[in-house]
Amino acid sequence: MDFAELLAALAxxxxxxxxxxxTEEATKNAFIMPFISTILGYDVFNPLEVVPEFTADVGVKRGEKVDYAIMRxxxxxxxxxCKKSSEPLKIEHASQLxxxxAVTNARIAVLTNGETYQFYTDxxxxxxxxxxxxLVLALLDIDETLIxxxxKLTKDVFDLDSIISSAEELKYIGQIKRTIAAQFTEPQDEWIRFFTTRVYxxxxxxxxxxxxxxxxxxATKQYLNDQVNARLKTALGGSNFSSSDAAAETMSSIPVAQDDLDRDTEIMTTLDELEGYQIVKAIACSEVKPQRVMHRDAKSYFAILLDDNNRKPIARLHFNSKKQKYIGIxxxxxxxxxxxxxxxxxxxLHASAIRDTVRIHQG
Known part of the structure; x- marks a missing residue:
């Protein structure tokens, strides 16, 4: 497995x-130790690499422990x-950190409940x-831009200088993204006032x-959806797709109605489909350049193609059912x-099959 696949498997x-x-101990054993070993690549049973219950007496505080110290x-x-997985993370939990x-050479501190990892520096x-x-890594909703x-923090390619140099940009971009996301679910008065006073x-x-x-x-949700659909329509309008391609298509074991291939206003592309496309694209990029992995949406499925060619299907996302999602391989x-x-x-979990399909199309 590559790094992204290891993250997905742990998620x-x-x-x-x-x-x-x-309990906190169960969280450590089930989630956090696998993160340290599988994701970061350190041997949790080697005290030269990972020290559990690390103690460094601080001032009048004696015998306090940090759950793990990673050594190099x-x-x-x-x-x-560490905190138990059911407990939301708060800055108050980081007193020992x-x-x-301040008294060790550490430049990175991590507060985690096994589901979310908050990375700090100075x-x-x-x-x-x-x-x-x-940097905030949420395993249940992984932001691929952070991977x-x-x-850079893994044992094999540990690059502290690089991550510190980019930490400020990561910090503020992450905070801005989380702030924007919060406005879509629970808009604050300032957000409401900002737009209201410009139209009322x-x-x-x-x-x-x-x-x-x-x-x-x-309005904000509709605007986001409009932007997604506008980009799709632009991409589809520039393609050479024609109805004759459908006649030659043999990629599905299930007959596809012609109207599924029509690019009309009834097609609604969802965020899940776009996120799924990005995952498939990330997997396929080990075999081909990313710009060669394209997508086309239809009424009953979301197609992911090599070179925007419907004779070179990589995968299909069947996400329209409310009961069950499917990926077509x-x-x-x-x-x-x-x-x-x-x-x-x-x-x-289907990364190997996706790569095999891309290699077949290449051959």
Whole structure:
């Protein structure tokens, strides 16, 4: 497995087992130790690499422990403080990290509950841990743009200077993205007021605020959907696809109606489909350049193609059913087999077959 696949496999484990985890110790054993060993690549049973219950007396505080210290060349590089998986992370949980950060050589501190990993450094003041993380990894909703940065902390390619140099940008971009995402679900008064005062000339009263809260929420979501569909229509309009291609198509074991291939306004591309496409694209990029992996949406499925050629199907996403999602995988004869998936992370379980399909099209 490559690095992204290892992350996806651990995410699937967390998703499947989180309901059975009741204590901090269980969280460490089931989720955090596998993260340290499988993802970061350190031997959790080698005290030269990983020290559990790390102690470094700080001032009047004696005998306090940080859950794990990751060592390199005899020096502490990463400190990890753990909480149980059912407990939301708060900065108050990081008191030991704050103290230990100042008296060790560590430049990276991690606060985690096994599902979310918050990475801290000392951007605001030297040798003093920041109050806000520069990187937040949520295993149940992995942001793929963070994967290359996380990889810099692994044992094989440990690159502290590189990650520190990019930490400030990561910190603020991450905070901005999380702030924008929050406005889509629970818009704040400032967000509502910002848009309302630009389209409504009256006073911003409580009644107006209540009225425009739902209007702004709907408008922002519709705008995002419009942008997605506009990009798809632009891409489809520039393709050489014709109805004659459909007659030659043999890639599916299930007959496809002609209207599924029409690019009309009834086709609605979802965020899940686009995220699934990005996962398949990331997998396929080990074999081909990313710009060669294209997509086309239809009424009953979302197709992912090599070179935007419907005779070179890589996969299909069947996400339109409310009950069950499927990913369609193709064999050497272009016959599709559907596999049920419960989350987007499970697409990584079919990475080998996806790569095989890409290689067949290349040959």
């Amino acid at each position: 699937l484990k967390v998703r499947n087992q989180r309901g059975a985890i009741q 060349d005899g020096e502490v590089q990463i400190l990890i403080e 704050f103290r230990y950060f 951007l605001d003041a030297p040798n003093r841990m920041d109050e806000k993380p520069f 290359p940065e996380l990889r 000339e009256g006073a911003f009263t409580q009644k107006v605020r209540e009225q425009f809260t739902s209007l702004v929420t709907k 193709f064999d050497g004869d272009k016959v599709e087999t559907r596999h049920p998936i419960d989350s987007l992370d499970e697409i990584y």
